[in-house]
Amino acid sequence: MRSKVAQEILEETPEETRIFVRQYADIIVRINDLLRQKGYTQKELAEKMDKKPSEINKWLKGTHNITLKTLAKMEAVLGAPIISVPHERLS
Amino acid sequence: MVTNFEINLKVNNFVLEIWDDETSRCTFYTVRWDNSTDNETDKFFKKFHQKSLYKKATQELLSLVLDSIGEDHGAVDALFNRFENDVIGLPNKGKSRIGEIMFFYPNFPLRLYALRVINRTDLVILFNGGIKSASTNQGSDDLRLRWIEACQFAKRIEQALQDGEIVIDEDSRRLRYYNGDDEIFL
Numbered sequence: 001m002r003s004k005v006a007q008e009i010l011e012e013t014p015e016e017t018r019i020f021v022r023q024y025a026d027i028i029v030r031i032n033d034l035l036r037q038k039g040y041t042q043k044e045l046a047e048k049m050d051k052k053p054s055e056i057n058k059w060l061k062g063t064h065n066i067t068l069k070t071l072a073k074m075e076a077v078l079g080a081p082i083i084s085v086p087h088e089r090l091s
Numbered sequence: 092m093v094t095n096f097e098i099n100l101k102v103n104n105f106v107l108e109i110w111d112d113e114t115s116r117c118t119f120y121t122v123r124w125d126n127s128t129d130n131e132t133d134k135f136f137k138k139f140h141q142k143s144l145y146k147k148a149t150q151e152l153l154s155l156v157l158d159s160i161g162e163d164h165g166a167v168d169a170l171f172n173r174f175e176n177d178v179i180g181l182p183n184k185g186k187s188r189i190g191e192i193m194f195f196y197p198n199f200p201l202r203l204y205a206l207r208v209i210n211r212t213d214l215v216i217l218f219n220g221g222i223k224s225a226s227t228n229q230g231s232d233d234l235r236l237r238w239i240e241a242c243q244f245a246k247r248i249e250q251a252l253q254d255g256e257i258v259i260d261e262d263s264r265r266l267r268y269y270n271g272d273d274e275i276f277l
Binding site for chain 2: 001002003004005006009010012013014017018020021022024025026028029032033
């Protein structure tokens with residue numbers, strides 16, 4: 001069973017909202033898993049990403065959004081993909 | 092400041108009931124006062140979805156609960172990292188528990204309180220919530236009493252789990268009353 005209220009709100013929720021939320025959560029969980037696996041501290045990660053502590057702090061406070069460049073740098077430092085795009089050619 | 096009256100607020104006579112059991116990774120429960128027809132989680136979502144200012148945030152929060160937690164990941168630490176005494180506040184906060192960089196949902200206006208059953212990722216109890224209008228729960232008028240109430244619910248439920256008044260049915264990912272009943276009246 002599902003709450004009727006939840007079902008009604010979900011039906012009214014734009015698809016793009018759900019995609020955004022799911023992808024954000026996927027990235028959070030993925031980065032957490034990779035950091036845990038690597039055993040990096042915040043300071044170590046900042047150093048490896050060549051970022052200033054103040055910049056990291058802005059992320060921590062939630063005042064800066066992540067950019068594709070940052071994600072790419074993180075992928076390089078963590079040595080594993082965080083997001084991936086399908087490569088197959090569409091006919 | 093919390094008054095004695097608020098601290099002494101008692102949580103008695105409520106029903107623990109399923110809110111959603113259709114997702115693949117988690118069963119969600121909620122609480123309903125014995126004399127109420129609506130459960131606390133429905134009250135939260137209904138109230139804020141009706142307000143245009145909070146409609147989008149309500150939809151995002153519901154998607155986080157049902158899509159990301161329920162369907163994709165379960166109640167993992169990365170998504171349950173906003174520790175608020177006896178309960179967890181949703182959405183997850185910008186900074187993860189292991190102190191690394193997470194920066195999502197900055198300044199999110201709503202909080203929904205939740206409890207992971209014995210820190211499991213597949214059984215979550217959702218309560219009510221409100222608007223986060225100040226830096227603390229205590230300072231947020233709409234949130235303060237809901238938070239205190241959620242903590243009281245959580246304490247009562249955790250005590251019942253500890254005493255064996257509520258048991259976990261592993262096969263069906265359900266909570267049951269000690270006599271096997273689905274109806275859990277606390």
